[in-house]
Structure formats: C-alpha cells, structure tokens
Amino acid sequence: MGTNDNFYALIMAGGGGTRLWPMSRQARPKQVLPLVGERTMFEIAVARLEPLFPPERILVVTVGSMAAELRAQAPDLPPENIIVEPVGRNTAPAIGLGALHVGARDPAAIMVVLTADHYIADTEKFRGVLAAARDVAAEGHIVTLGITPDHPSTGYGYIETGAAKGAVGGFEVFEVTAFVEKPDLATAQVYLDGGRHSWNSGMFVWRVERLMAEFERQQPAMLRHLERVGAALGSDAYEATLAETWPRIERISVDYAIMEGAEDVRVIPLDIGWNDVGSWAALLEVNEADAQGNVVLGKEPLCLDTHNTLIASNKLVATIGLEDIVIIDTDDALLVCKREHAQNVRELVERLKNDNRERYL
Amino acid sequence: MGTNDNFYALIMAGGGGTRLWPMSRQARPKQVLPLVGERTMFEIAVARLEPLFPPERILVVTVGSMAAELRAQAPDLPPENIIVEPVGRNTAPAIGLGALHVGARDPAAIMVVLTADHYIADTEKFRGVLAAARDVAAEGHIVTLGITPDHPSTGYGYIETGAAKGAVGGFEVFEVTAFVEKPDLATAQVYLDGGRHSWNSGMFVWRVERLMAEFERQQPAMLRHLERVGAALGSDAYEATLAETWPRIERISVDYAIMEGAEDVRVIPLDIGWNDVGSWAALLEVNEADAQGNVVLGKEPLCLDTHNTLIASNKLVATIGLEDIVIIDTDDALLVCKREHAQNVRELVERLKNDNRERYL
Numbered sequence: 001m002g003t004n005d006n007f008y009a010l011i012m013a014g015g016g017g018t019r020l021w022p023m024s025r026q027a028r029p030k031q032v033l034p035l036v037g038e039r040t041m042f043e044i045a046v047a048r049l050e051p052l053f054p055p056e057r058i059l060v061v062t063v064g065s066m067a068a069e070l071r072a073q074a075p076d077l078p079p080e081n082i083i084v085e086p087v088g089r090n091t092a093p094a095i096g097l098g099a100l101h102v103g104a105r106d107p108a109a110i111m112v113v114l115t116a117d118h119y120i121a122d123t124e125k126f127r128g129v130l131a132a133a134r135d136v137a138a139e140g141h142i143v144t145l146g147i148t149p150d151h152p153s154t155g156y157g158y159i160e161t162g163a164a165k166g167a168v169g170g171f172e173v174f175e176v177t178a179f180v181e182k183p184d185l186a187t188a189q190v191y192l193d194g195g196r197h198s199w200n201s202g203m204f205v206w207r208v209e210r211l212m213a214e215f216e217r218q219q220p221a222m223l224r225h226l227e228r229v230g231a232a233l234g235s236d237a238y239e240a241t242l243a244e245t246w247p248r249i250e251r252i253s254v255d256y257a258i259m260e261g262a263e264d265v266r267v268i269p270l271d272i273g274w275n276d277v278g279s280w281a282a283l284l285e286v287n288e289a290d291a292q293g294n295v296v297l298g299k300e301p302l303c304l305d306t307h308n309t310l311i312a313s314n315k316l317v318a319t320i321g322l323e324d325i326v327i328i329d330t331d332d333a334l335l336v337c338k339r340e341h342a343q344n345v346r347e348l349v350e351r352l353k354n355d356n357r358e359r360y361l
Numbered sequence: 362m363g364t365n366d367n368f369y370a371l372i373m374a375g376g377g378g379t380r381l382w383p384m385s386r387q388a389r390p391k392q393v394l395p396l397v398g399e400r401t402m403f404e405i406a407v408a409r410l411e412p413l414f415p416p417e418r419i420l421v422v423t424v425g426s427m428a429a430e431l432r433a434q435a436p437d438l439p440p441e442n443i444i445v446e447p448v449g450r451n452t453a454p455a456i457g458l459g460a461l462h463v464g465a466r467d468p469a470a471i472m473v474v475l476t477a478d479h480y481i482a483d484t485e486k487f488r489g490v491l492a493a494a495r496d497v498a499a500e501g502h503i504v505t506l507g508i509t510p511d512h513p514s515t516g517y518g519y520i521e522t523g524a525a526k527g528a529v530g531g532f533e534v535f536e537v538t539a540f541v542e543k544p545d546l547a548t549a550q551v552y553l554d555g556g557r558h559s560w561n562s563g564m565f566v567w568r569v570e571r572l573m574a575e576f577e578r579q580q581p582a583m584l585r586h587l588e589r590v591g592a593a594l595g596s597d598a599y600e601a602t603l604a605e606t607w608p609r610i611e612r613i614s615v616d617y618a619i620m621e622g623a624e625d626v627r628v629i630p631l632d633i634g635w636n637d638v639g640s641w642a643a644l645l646e647v648n649e650a651d652a653q654g655n656v657v658l659g660k661e662p663l664c665l666d667t668h669n670t671l672i673a674s675n676k677l678v679a680t681i682g683l684e685d686i687v688i689i690d691t692d693d694a695l696l697v698c699k700r701e702h703a704q705n706v707r708e709l710v711e712r713l714k715n716d717n718r719e720r721y722l
Binding site: 342 | 477589653665668674676677680681683686688690692693694696697698699701702705708709712713716718721
C-alpha cells in the first residue's frame with residue numbers, strides 16, 4: 001500500500017437537476033437535500049471519506065450560489081477548500097480548476113474525483129477501493145471506478161473492460177478498451193449479458209501531473225486558460241483572473257474532453273450498492289423502509305393500509321390504501337406519482353418550462 | 362296548487378363533521394366549503410330555493426361560531442334570518458327554535474326543513490316537489506322527502522312506504538308505515554329489492570301548528586323550554602332566555618323526538634340526484650369531471666396519465682400515473698387516499714383524536 005499523505009479528494013458539487021422535483025430546484029439541487037436519512041447527500045459524500053481523508057485534503061468544486069450552503073453543511077472543511085466557479089462550465093473545467101488547487105498544495109498529489117449526489121451503501125468497501133485506486137494511479141495510470149450493472153440501464157455511459165491487470169488491495173483491475181455513450185435498451189442488454197461492461201460512475205483517480213499531461217495533449221486551449229488561473233492562485237488577482245477566464249473556457253465534460261481520448265486507463269469494477277438517486281423511485285431503494293415498505297422523509301405521517309410508498313413533507317400527511325406511490329410535498333408544489341412513473345418527472349418539468357411556470361423550477 | 366305566501370324554508374346549517382377531513386374541520390364544516398364548483402354547499406343550498414322562496418322566507422339555524430361565515434355567504438338573506446343556537450343540541454331543538462321564529466312571522470306558516478350540506482342535481486324537480494309537499498302539508502300531514510335508493514346503503518335511515526295516496530303536482534305520495542334505523546347490509550339489500558323503502562334525507566314539510574302539536578304530544582318538556590324562548594322572542598330578553606334555556610334542553614334528533622312517533626306521515630319518494638356528500642369519493646360523483654374523469658377543486662393541477670382522481674389544493678399539484686386517487690391538500694395536513702377507501706377517513710380522525718393531535722381536527 002502506498003502512502004496516503006498526497007491523496008486528495010475532489011467532490012464535484014456544482015450541478016443542478018430537476019429529476020427530484022419538486023424538492024430539488026434550480027437553486028436547491030439534490031446534493032444539498034436530506035434524501036437518505038437525516039443528512040444531506042453532500043454531508044454523506046463528505047462523511048464517507050473519513051477516515052481515509054482528513055478534512056484538509058477534501059476539496060469541493062461548486063458554483064457561487066451554492067457555496068454558502070455547502071460551507072454550512074461541511075463545517076469541518078477549511079473554508080478555502082470550497083472552490084467556487086464563477087459559472088458552471090461542465091466537468092472538465094471544474095476538475096481542471098480543482099486540480100490546480102490540489103497541485104498547488106502538492107505537485108505530487110494523487111486526486112480522486114467524486115460526486116456529491118450519489119448514494120453508496122457499502123462505504124467501507126468504497127474506501128478500500130479508493131485506496132486501491134490510489135495505488136494504481138500512483139503508477140501513472142488513469143483509474144476509473146466502474147459500477148457492475150444489475151440491469152440494462154440506458155441512463156449511463158458504459159466502460160468496456162479489456163485484459164485483467166491483476167488485483168490491488170483485493171480489487172481486480174482491468175484495462176479499459178473503450179468508453180461508450182448511453183446505449184439503447186438492446187445494446188444495454190448485450191452489455192449486461194456479456195459481463196465486460198461497467199457503468200461510468202463519474203469517479204476517477206489520477207496523479208495531478210498525469211491529468212495535466214492529458215489536458216496538454218487533448219485540450220491545450222483549455223490548459224492555457226487553466227494555467228492563467230493557476231498563475232494567479234494565492235494572489236489577490238485570483239478572483240478577477242478566474243472571473244475573466246471562466247466564461248471563455250469551453251463547456252465540456254471530462255468524459256469527452258479527457259477520458260475518451262486517454263490511453264492507459266484502468267477500471268476497477270465495483271459492487272458497492274451504488275445508486276445515482278436519479279428519480280424518486282430510487283429513494284425507496286436507498287432508504288431503510290418500515291415494516292410496510294414505506295419510506296418517510298420529514299414529518300412522521302399517519303398511514304392506513306399503505307405500502308411501498310415514499311412520503312416527504314413537513315406537514316401532517318395521512319394516507320389510506322396506497323401502494324407504490326410517491327408523495328413529495330413542498331411549500332409551493334406537491335407531487336403525487338405512481339412509483340414506476342417517477343422518471344417522468346422530467347416531463348412535468350418540461351411542461352412547467354413550456355407553460356412559463358419557471359417559478360416552480 | 363296552494364298559495365306560497367306562507368311557505369318558509371328552514372336550512373339546518375349548524376352541524377359539524379370530519380368525513381371530509383382534512384378540508385372540513387370542527388371550526389369549518391362541510392357546508393361552508395366550496396365542494397361542488399366554486400360555491401359553498403350552503404350557498405348552493407340557498408340558491409336552489411330561488412325562485413320558490415324569496416330571501417325573507419328563508420331562515421337558517423346554526424351555531425354561534427358559524428353565524429358570521431354563513432351571513433357572509435348569504436348576503437341576500439335578512440341578518441335576522443340567521444338564527445343562532447347558543448350550543449348545538451341536535452336537530453329536534455334546532456327545528457323547534459326555527460319553528461318559533463317562523464310561527465312568530467306567520468302562525469299559519471308551512472315550513473320545509475332542509476339540509477345545508479347535501480347535493481341535489483335536479484334543482485328544478487326539487488323545487489317542484491317542495492311545492493307539492495307544501496300542498497300535502499297544507500292539509501295537515503307531516504311530509505317527509507324520501508330518496509329512492511340506488512344501492513343497499515347502510516349509511517342512512519330508511520322510510521317504509523305504505524298505501525299510495527295519489528299524486529300531487531306530478532309526484533306520487535305514500536303513507537309512511539315506519540321509520541327504520543340504519544340497517545345492516547343484508548337488510549338494506551332486502552329494502553332495495555322490495556322497492557318499498559326510501560332513504561331518510563332529513564327533509565320534512567309541515568305546518569308549524571302541526572309540528573308544535575307533535576312537540577306537545579311527544580316532547581312536552583322540550584316544548585316548555587321552547588315556549589319560554591318563544592315568549593321572549595322579539596324582546597330584549599330573547600338572547601338571555603335562549604342562553605339560559607338551551608343548555609337544559611335535551612339533545613335529540615327530530616327523527617327520534619318527532620318522526621318515529623308521528624302519525625299521519627306522508628312520504629314523497631324522489632329521484633333528484635341527491636347525494637349527502639358523505640365522503641371524498643362523492644365529490645367525484647357530484648362534480649363535473651374533465652375528459653380524464655378528474656375533478657379539481659382549487660388551483661388547476663398538472664396531470665400526466667391521471668384518471669378518475671380528485672385534486673383539491675391551493676398550490677401547484679402535479680400527478681403522474683394515478684387512477685382513482687383522492688388528494689386533499691390543506692395548509693397543515695395532506696390526505697392522499699385510494700378512492701374506494703375514502704370512507705376510512707373517519708378512522709384517520711379517530712387516530713388523530715387518540716394520538717392527542719386534535720389540533721388537526
């Protein structure tokens with residue numbers, strides 16, 4: 001096992017989304033909501049890094065509108081570890097900015113990029129794989145954490161695995177032969193049956209040096225922007241330089257910008273109870289249910305003959321005779337939805353946009 | 362047809378109830394709520410009497426806590442026509458009090474007793490039967506309006522009809538042979554199959570003189586109390602006399618106190634689209650539904666793939682994939698209920714009482 005002193009975590013916490021409308025809103029996205037138990041997704045994302053990472057080596061990238069909320073939710077992190085983008089530019093610039101900060105602290109740093117709004121059931125195994133991935137990355141590889149599929153999902157990109165490269169820390173490591181975009185259902189079924197594909201979870205581990213070399217090779221224009229910001233890091237000119245540079249930087253995901261064109265990539269396929277909490281139905285999976293299969297967020301409801309139902313409200317909710325229903329009550333909007341239609345919330349959101357009812361988004 | 366100048370309507374509007382919880386509360390019962398279209402049940406109960414009754418001959422009996430609300434909802438009625446009981450004592454005293462007021466205005470009055478919280482689809486036919494019942498009552502009979510059953514309900518008392526007594530104003534009139542209490546299901550089925558029973562709707566027509574004679578014969582103690590109040594009517598002593606008398610008067614329904622022991626009672630069986638709006642499921646029957654069978658009270662919702670569902674809320678409600686669901690959203694409580702379980706709301710209310718959560722009632 002390698003040393004841990006140069007191992008940094010970068011949590012990506014700037015994204016928005018409306019798949020969990022009406023609780024998640026543009027100004028209050030999924031990661032700051034208490035969706036699993038009483039802690040927010042972001043609080044959980046920070047907490048599960050202990051004891052592998054001390055607070056000093058946990059950094060967060062977010063946007064200005066959310067910085068105060070995230071600082072409040074992670075009071076143990078040094079305030080300067082919350083890195084604020086002037087505007088969101090997708091994941092490649094955000095990760096580049098995080099890498100500048102990490103690299104300034106330790107040029108030999110190894111950095112894991114993590115998400116703030118995904119659920120992981122087996123946190124101990126998760127930390128184990130992070131340590132293993134660190135050791136693989138220490139050798140110079142780019143490591144991606146793949147999720148072993150349990151159904152033919154069309155909602156994720158897939159990682160195609162090649163030759164086995166042995167085990168590290170108890171986890172099998174494979175060569176990556178391709179990153180593939182979200183497939184159609186038939187293709188997803190082929191991937192599932194073949195056993196050679198993992199879901200792309202958006203979690204990566206690399207030396208900062210190696211990442212910067214990939215930027216140089218694949219995204220030289222973006223690297224020039226990043227270098228300008230990096231030169232101002234620690235000086236009074238930092239904020240202004242960032243504010244001036246950021247709107248000019250290309251909006252692009254790290255998958256397109258770096259991963260698809262990278263060589264010498266490794267994947268560690270994982271079965272850690274990962275869930276991207278992509279719809280309200282997922283909350284019934286990741287939360288502990290009561291004896292009737294019901295999951296409650298917020299005030300305790302009064303339920304008669306009600307099963308496998310999700311109830312989130314700050315007021316008294318009473319239910320009778322419900323099965324597989326999602327009830328999400330907020331101050332200005334209420335969603336009642338059949339569990340298997342939960343993914344259609346995005347259609348509701350589209351309708352609200354088209355109806356000029358953006359105030360609800 | 363008889364003259365109409367001495368024909369008075371008395372609307373009973375003092376009752377409470379929680380079958381429509383959480384919208385109906387102890388302080389805000391069914392009759393003051395807009396449950397059918399945009400008008401309240403009480404507003405509808407007053408409006409459907411026009412043009413048979415001018416406002417001067419429409420009286421209302423209620424309790425103090427509701428008087429202001431009812432006056433506001435019926436601005437055309439003379440304020441003194443809202444008769445206020447100091448405390449509710451069930452229907453016999455309330456009707457006796459109303460009869461005192463009506464009799465003081467016209468000793469030869471004929472009075473119809475009506476409910477404030479029931480729905481009637483065919484209001485023209487309803488007014489027709491009231492005129493017919495007036496003519497039967499003018500001859501000295503007590504007339505009760507029966508509802509022709511369309512299912513073996515165990516929720517109503519039944520009126521057993523005897524010999525036909527001819528038609529008046531196009532409506533068949535029958536002798537009443539018995540008032541029977543709410544039956545069990547088997548008995549209700551026998552009643553339905555036999556075709557000789559009507560539901561007791563709580564609507565009665567009689568001469569005030571005849572009613573008072575029945576009080577004298579069957580309820581002499583109550584009549585003494587009523588006479589004391591009657592003697593003070595129109596004087597400064599009225600309020601004090603009423604306040605002193607009312608707590609001493611027996612709590613008893615007019616069915617037990619008068620109807621069951623009355624002789625020479627007539628019934629007119631009616632098919633007028635009557636509905637006592639006894640549960641949320643009834644709202645789906647009495648309101649006009651949209652093309653998907655949904656009924657909306659309050660703010661217009663956003664519904665995807667939703668059918669035969671009742672939605673009442675002042676905020677944005679969004680639904681997906683629902684069928685036969687009742688959604689009643691209020692400031693402090695939300696009910697979501699399968700349509701066929703709507704009558705179990707009373708069980709919810711019991712639970713709230715037992716849990717010391719009366720603040721929700």
